[in-house]
Each structure stands twice: as structure tokens, then as C-alpha cells.
Amino acid sequence: MVKFVIQRLGYMVVTLLIIITITFFLMQLLPGTPFSNPEKLSDRQLEVMNAKYGLDKPLAIQYFTYLGNLIQGDLGVSFQSQGRTVNAMIGERIGPSALIGGQGVVIGLILGLILGVISALKHNTIFDYGAVFIAVLGMSIPSFVFAALMQYYIGVQWGLLPAALWKDYSYSIMPSLALSVLVIATVARFIRSEMLEVLGQDYVNTARAKGIKEVTVILRHVLRNALIPVVTVLGPLAVSIMTGTLVIEKIFAVPGLGEQFTLSILVNDYSVILGITLFYSALFIFVIFIVDILYGILDPRISIGGGKKDGTS
């Protein structure tokens, strides 16, 4: 197991290196320059600026220079906001994103679990259809419409929460709620479908036959097994929500990372693209790693470490 963990950590480094390499070279193919206000930049200015930032050097040299700095933990300086280091930009932006994302995932997980369990236990009843309806509506109405409606009613009409901006804790509640919609839908659908599956299994009948309390059966036997696909989806979903979502951050004027990332790609802010890509992939790969380990804990029948045991016969 220890060997497995070390091996995976080694793979992580290699994977990240490949991601950075591919992104680095692909990024160069995007049209345009990394400098801001390109509309007014003349070719002559461009030449001088390329020279200043070392962009006139061969790509290979730029690449190794970048890797060199990366090893020292330096992600470079933004082209668009001169003087701002990418480290500082990510550091400042991830806080709000992680806060609203984290809250959104927690709210979504709790509500989604409740909805999912209700609809599975009351299969094919009005409760089930109601829960399915809510979950499906949650994913078929785009989050921007939902967020805008929330902002208008909760923020403007009823004045319960601040409509937008980012000043104190109360400002984080509405964006979190808006983000939780997708999580609720995802969790509820998977829990329902999985629980239905598990409820029909022999060991559940056995457990019931043994006279174990229904609550215990549901919690220990059914829910635990139903959680596995949820973990698979929820891990990566949590990463992508917590590292920032363009739409919600824009609508609620939250200074998060999601908006920054899309913008940096559209304006070719090379160092910011690479920095956020690295940050995001590292987090993502790490969470997948955790998810793989969680499989083992949630379901003892799975062994991911020893492939040979149950590999090809």
C-alpha cells in the first residue's frame, strides 16, 4: 500500500509535467499576443515588448526557463496586469472561490442525499416523482438563469441577502446556494439510482431478515454502497466548483478564480493560464487519488493497488 501511494505520487509529478508541457506549447498556437490592448499595439511596439518579456527567444528556451522558475515555485508575472505575480493572483482569488464552492458542495450533498434517499425509499410514489422533478429541474435550468432569479427575488425584491459584491460573510450565501443546485441534482440522481440497485440485493434482504433495524440497514448497508458512484462524481465536481465557476462569480461579482481562468485564455495571458492550469490539475489529480483510496474504504471488495490479483485470467 505504501509502495502504491509513493508510486502514485511519482505518477502525479510526471502527469503534471506532461500537462504543463502540452499546455505550454498548445497555448502558443492561440491567435494574438499576450499583451493587453492589442488593438493599439503596433508591430514595432510588439517587437520591443516581446524582447522585454523574452518572447522572442526560441520556444524551447522559453519552456526551460519557465520550468526552471517553476521548480523554484515561481509561476511568473501576469502579462496583462504588469507587476502582479501569478502566485499572488491565485492566492487571492482562490479564497472566495473555495469558500462559496465548499459551502455549495456541502449544502448540495446534504440536500441531495435527503432527496435521493426519499425518492429511492418511496420509489414510484408522488414523493419520488417530486424529488426527480426538482433534481431534473435543477440541472435543466441553466445556473445563470437560476442565479439571476435568486438575485432578483432574494436580493432585490425581498432584500433578505445582499444582491451581489463581496464584503462580508453574508455575501457568500447566495452564490453558495446557486452553486449547490447542480450538486443537489447530481447527488440526488446518483443516490436514487444506486440505492434502488442496492435495495434489490441479497445482502440487504439478509440484513433485514436478521431483524436489523430498517434505519441501520439503510445507513450501514444501502447508503454505504450507494455512495461509491457519488464519490466518483463528487470528487472532481467539488474540485471544479471550488476552483471557481465563471458564471456564478460574474453574476454575484465574486472575485474568484473561475472568471480569471477563462479570461486569461481569451486574452492569452500565458503565465496566468499555465499557473492556474497547474494549480487546477494538481488539485484534480490529487482528488482522484483520494477517490481511488476511498473506493477501498467504502467497498472492501475493490482493490486498486494489486492489479495482478484480479487482472486478466
Add this chain to the structure above:
Amino acid sequence: MKKFIFFLFVAAFMIFAAGCGFDNGSEDATSDNEDTTSENDTNNENSESEGDTSGEKVINLTQTADIPTLDSAHAHDGIAFTVLNNVNEGLYRGNENHNPELAMAEDHQISEDGTVHTFTLRDAQWSNGDPVTAHDFEYSWKRIFEVVGHYNVMFETAGIENASAIIDGEKSPDELGVVAEDDKTLVVTLEGPNALFTQLLTFPVFLPQNQAFVEEMGDGYGVEAENILFNGPFVLDSWQHDQGWTYKKNPNYWDADAVNVDEINVNVVKETSTGVNLWETEAVDRILLSSAYVDEFQSDESFNTEVRPSIVFMRFNHNLEQFQNANIRQAIDMAIDKKGLTDTILNNGSVPLYSLVPYEFSYSPDEEKDFRELNGEFNQGSVEEAQELWEEGLSEIGSDGFEVALTVADDENHVKSAEYLKNQLETNLPGLTLEIKTVPFEARLEQEKAVEYDMVVSTWGPDYSDPMTYIDMWVTDGPANRMDYSDETFDQLVADAKVETDAATRYQLMLDAEKQLLDEMHIAPLYQRADSLLTRTNIKGLVRHPAAPEYEYKWIDVE
């Protein structure tokens, strides 16, 4: 084994939590920020409640993006220019009528040949107590060349001695024609007389910088509110990246008596709908509307539209045979119902444009007449006339129709315009097929610069308040030409205007140049942009200049 796995899980979770410790750290930082902002909030509340008694005046504005940088050498966008203009001050400042007025300089002497300008500075100080000296100007101006600022070409436009040569790398920044003779006297040498010089001096690249402070801050100069010094009507009290910033009245400003408000908060709001909701909760006092909201608010007394000098037009690729034909270009331009475009489709106050230089932008030096009034509107006519031109053009190139692509950037209004143009042109000009190609902004620009398009919807905003900012775009091989247009007569007119010292003659040359370009419609102007805005009716005295720096908060007031 199970226990071990459990332990491993806990350990992994701790690592994960520690990984989020990064987040937690910044969350702490945010909560610190939150604390400070909420303190500010309470301050605001205090100040507002005091406002009733002591008359503290606070205004809340919005911007669509963060300030990229506050280093005047690197600043390159409207938002940074506006902030710099209000927290710093150069030799001149634009007044309510957009004319340059002496600011940091109290006197300006010009030599007889118009090349040597001597400025005498008034007594003023930086926010750290240092006096503002002529050396601060000399340092800042030369520094722009050392750090290769975006807008160092403004020095070339201003005609300051050696600016071109320094940009080309033939001379060193030290040789720029600016010398501080003593703490109070700044001497600027031009390569020739320049009618635009004082106008250009209001542009933020000409702001002073305190050498000792800049060097102390190093790379961090202008990155945070604490990393810059102020000598303007306001100081930047706080700057939360991507959330907003706060101006406070600068008590040490030389003309502090003219400044009426005590505090201006600017919030970064990227969505119009968000802005509208904030407006309705009274969190902000002025917002920009998109056309979708115009119908809803246009009868509101807070509603107004402001015509801006930036223009939207189509470039024709002059390498294509069909676009070398004057009749075809004229037909395409004439066949578009531009009024329908601005009034129904865009619906945001934009004005149909039939020329290069926009309305209400420039006035003749002698008669004070609008450039537009003097040159009139080009190529107006009915659809039938357009069709006649079209038939004639087609027979001249020996064709009965053709298909062209219209490249357009992914801006909402531009895409709408393109959809409208496609319908107008295909309906009105039989035989013409238009294929719309929407591309990201950067891609449009790249295709435009390489002249790899058929027709493209382009924009241009003025760099300074003079028609030349539009006219010199079209000289042969000019960096803004981007359509391989080349006309000797036109080039000559522009070259003459640039060296002409008599203001009236120079103006006439520019009028002639516009005629030369538009008599045969080498471009197809579409509309002049306008902003639809909501502004609280008690806010007065906000000055908006046609060219950068855009906003002047110095005289703003709340009644």
C-alpha cells in the same frame, strides 16, 4: 489493513486539508479583508449617518474590470487611466469642456519657434510629504522608455525630441528632450511645433513619479494601493483586487477647495444584470445598461445616454478585386439601413454614422464648428440608388454576384450588427451572399492585422481629442490601416497636416483627407457608440472626456 487504510485516509484528508490550507490561508486573508472592508462599511455607515449632520459625501460607482496596474508607465486601459487621472496630476488637466488647463504647472512658456516649452511648477506635495518637483517629471518620462511602457508612442505623437529614435533603439532614454533645470522648472524640447502638445499632456503617461518611492517599491510599484504615491484630487484609500477600490479626498491637494465629495467607492461589476440589481438595492449610484434594459428604464428620470467618440465600421479587404471597385463599396455602404441598426437592433443610444470622424468630437479652431458639420455626411441614398451602384459595379468587374465572409468579434453588439448586416445586404443587393464568421476578439484582431478577411466589423477609439487620431489610421502601411489601402493623395494630406502650424489650415487638410477616404467609401462606417446609463439625479459635475483619461471626479458633487 483496514485500520491502516483508515489511517491513510485520515492522513490523505489532512494533506488535502493542508492543501486547502493554502485556501484557508487566503480565506483568512479574505476574512481579514472582509474585516477591513466591514470596518470600512461601518465607517461608511458612520460617515453616512454623520453625513446627515456633517455633510460627508459618498458616491458609489461601478467598473467592469479590475485595474490592471497603477504604474503610469505601464497603464494602458481606460480603467487605469481614470484612476491615475484622479489620484495623480500632470502638467495639464482637462476641464469641464475637455480643454487642457494648467494643473501641476502654474506657468507654461513657449519659445518663438514653438519647440521649447518651459513649465514652472506650483507648490504641491506627494501623499508621503515629499514636494512634487520637475525631477519627478523628468524621471517618470524617461522611465517609460526604460521599462518599455505600452504608450511610449504618445511621446512620439507629442513630438518630444528623440522619442522616435529611442523607441527604435537608436538612442538611449537619457537623451529624451526633457530636462529639470531646477526643482520648479521643467524644459521640454520638441522636434517641431505641435498643435496637439498641451492636449496630449493630460494623458496619464505624462504624469510625474517620485523616483525614491518607485525605486523603493521595485517591481511592486503600482500593484497595490500602498505602493503608489498621490498628488491628485483624491488618494486611493484601498484597493481590493477584483472587488473594487475607494478614493478619499486628498486634503493636501493644491486645489482641494474645488473637490466636493469625501469618498468614492468603485465596485467591480461585470454583468449588467448584476449592476441593475445593485442599483435597485441602492448599493450603487451609477451603472451602465445594456440595450436589453433600455426599454425598461428609458422613462426613468435617472436614465440618460452619452454618445461616445468610439466608432464601429467595416473594413474592406482592398486586395480583393470586388472591393477595389468603388461602386461596389458604395453600394454595400448605402444598402444598409444604419438607422434601423442603431434604433431597433442596438437600441442603446448609438448614432448611425456616415463618416470617419464621429459627431461632437472635434470643433474647428476658428469657428468652433463641429467637424461633422463642416464635412457633412457621406454616401447617403436610397436602396434603389444602392442597387444601381451595385449593378454598375458588378458589370464593371464582370460578375453577377459573389460570396464574401464578414468576420466579427464575439462582442454581443457586433454579432447582432453582423446578423442585421447579413440580412440587409442579402435582401437589398441581389447576388451578394454574406457568411458571418464570429471569432474571439484576439483572432479577429490577428486576421485584421494580417489582412486575412473579406470584410470585418472593426472598432476604433480616440487616443487623443483630435480628428488626427482617426485620420492617420489610413496612411499607407500605417499600423492601423489593416486593409492594404494606399492612396498617395491621402498620404500627402496627412503628412502636410502633421507639420502644419496654422490651426485653420491644418483643420482644412484633415477635412480634405476624410473626403479623400470617404468619397469612394474605402470603409463602411456603421455607428458611433453610445452608453445608456442610470445615474442618481443628485449627482452633478461628473466630467467625461471623449478621449482617455475618461472620467474626471474632481468636480463631482452630491446635492
Add this chain to the structure above:
Amino acid sequence: MAHHKPEITDDLFVHEPLEEGKAEELAGTPSNFWVEAAKRLLKNKGAIMGLITIIIIAILALVGPLMNQYDYQDQDLIRSNLPPLVTGMEWMGFNGEDSHGTNVYAEREVTDAPAWFGTDEFGRDLWTRVWKGTQISLFIALTAAFLDLVIGVIYGGVSAFYGGRVDNVMQRIVEILVGIPNLILIILFILILDPGITSIILAMVITGWVNMSRIVRGQVLQLKGQEFVLASRALGASNKRLMWKHLIPNVMGPIIVTLMFTIPTAIFFEAFLSFIGLGLQPPLASLGTLIEDGYQEMRFFSYKLIFPAIIISAIMISFNVLGDGLRDALDPKMRK
């Protein structure tokens, strides 16, 4: 189950040589399974309702644009921003009045056929555009979902089934794919291929299948240690057979649920692409772009948002109910 069981000793077992034909015999009659599944599906009222709704929407998507005299790209500025009006259905809100309560038709003296769903700022008929958009959205979403399904199931299944080194390598490839910002890939893709429906679908599929493959992999990992798989393997089933006959059918539930998520994701992702200039070229419309446009104006011209939003929700709910029904019908464990 009432067989008498003799004592079993090891020597009773003889190793049977592997025979492909033998395996088929043991499989029983496959046609029964499908007939049974269809029967089960027909019994499920919800699923049938869903199926009918989908069929109606699909028919309207094809026929709707032809039902009045307007083409989806006909512009007419006099008809700009007309509210919905259906003669005889005024009481339902289709009364031609705007948010201020003025009858726009009377005010502008529009006398030609009323716009059932209203018109946009170009005066284009939204009824026609909404159904045209449904047509395009359904095509894009279904194609993308299908490709995601095929690639995802094969990739995830193979990766988990073979496990070990194969799984390791395949999962690292997935991580790399997910790590590279897909917006970069998509921009490059579309700049090379020219914007259009094909490039949108391909761009969506590049990374779209990853989620599906992860779900399938997780499930197969869980299943392959279970008794019925071991049993089947002991009976000499080939790898291919194990996967297709035993593992995949058992993963049907999560696959269908994931597929249901793929469809709205595809529709909205297409809208996002159009929004940044990489999607459909105007004047073509899709449900996603209509919702995106409608959202901008939802406060004053709410009809521009409501109709496409209702249709997309109806599509989604129907697919989900149908999906659930399908899952129940296909689930081998539900066989009686």
C-alpha cells in the same frame, strides 16, 4: 431450488476445454431478455409519458418551423420585439401585451399573422426559431451524448476490467486530458476546423467522455470481484463476453444517469461556445443560444426566455423519466 445435493468432492470436477459454442448455449435465449425489457418498459407509465413527450417535441422540432409563413432568419424591423399573441388564447397570457400592458400589435398596427411565441429584436418569429433551435440542440446533444457513451463505456470498461498497469496508464492519460484546459483545445480545434456544428460536437467530445469513463470504471471495479463474475469466469466466459453480458448491463443505472447529465451539459456548453464566438454561426439558433439571449432580456421581454426554457426542461424531464424506466427495464437484477 429443491434439488437434492449430493456430497461434492474434488474429483467430481473435470476441467472443461473452452468452447465458444458452449458459452452461447449457456446464455439462454437472448431474445427473451429484450422482449421482457420492452414489456417492463411499457408497464412504466412515467417512462411512456416521457417517451411520448420526446416524440412530440421531436416532431414539432421538425415540423414547427414550417407551421407559419416565417423563416427562422427573416428579419422585419416593424415586427421587432412583438410579444406572444395567439388568437383565442389571450386569457393564457398570449395577448400581445408588453410588460407595460400596452398592446404592441395595435400600437404598431401589425396586421400580418401574429407571432405565437413573440419575436426578437430583429423581428424574427420566435416560434420558428425555438423549434429550429430545438432541432439543432437535440441533434448536437444526442450526437455528443452518444459519442460520449461509446467512448466512455469502452475506455472505462477496459481500464477497470484489465486493471493493473493498463488501468494505471489509461487513468494517467485521462488526468492529462482533464488537466489541459479544454477551452484552449476547443479554440484551436474550431480555428482549424472552421466554426460549425461538426466542430462543436467534436470539441465537446474531446473531453466530454471522461466523466462517463470514470463512472463506468468505478462501477466495473466494484463489480468484477463479485460472485457472479467469478462464476461466469469459472464457466469459461471470455473477457469480451464477461464485459458485455455481465459487467456493462449491471452498470446500466449509473450509465443512464450520467447520460442524462450529458444532454443538458452539451446543450449549455454549445451555448457557452456560441457566446464566446466559437459555436453556431448566426443567424442559426439553438435552445442554448436562445436561452442565453433571453436571459439578457428576461426582465422586460420574459417570453424570450420562458419558451425555450420550458422546452428544454420538458426535454430533460422526459429523458430522465424515460431513462429511469429504461434502467429498470434493462436491469438484469429486476428480471423475475
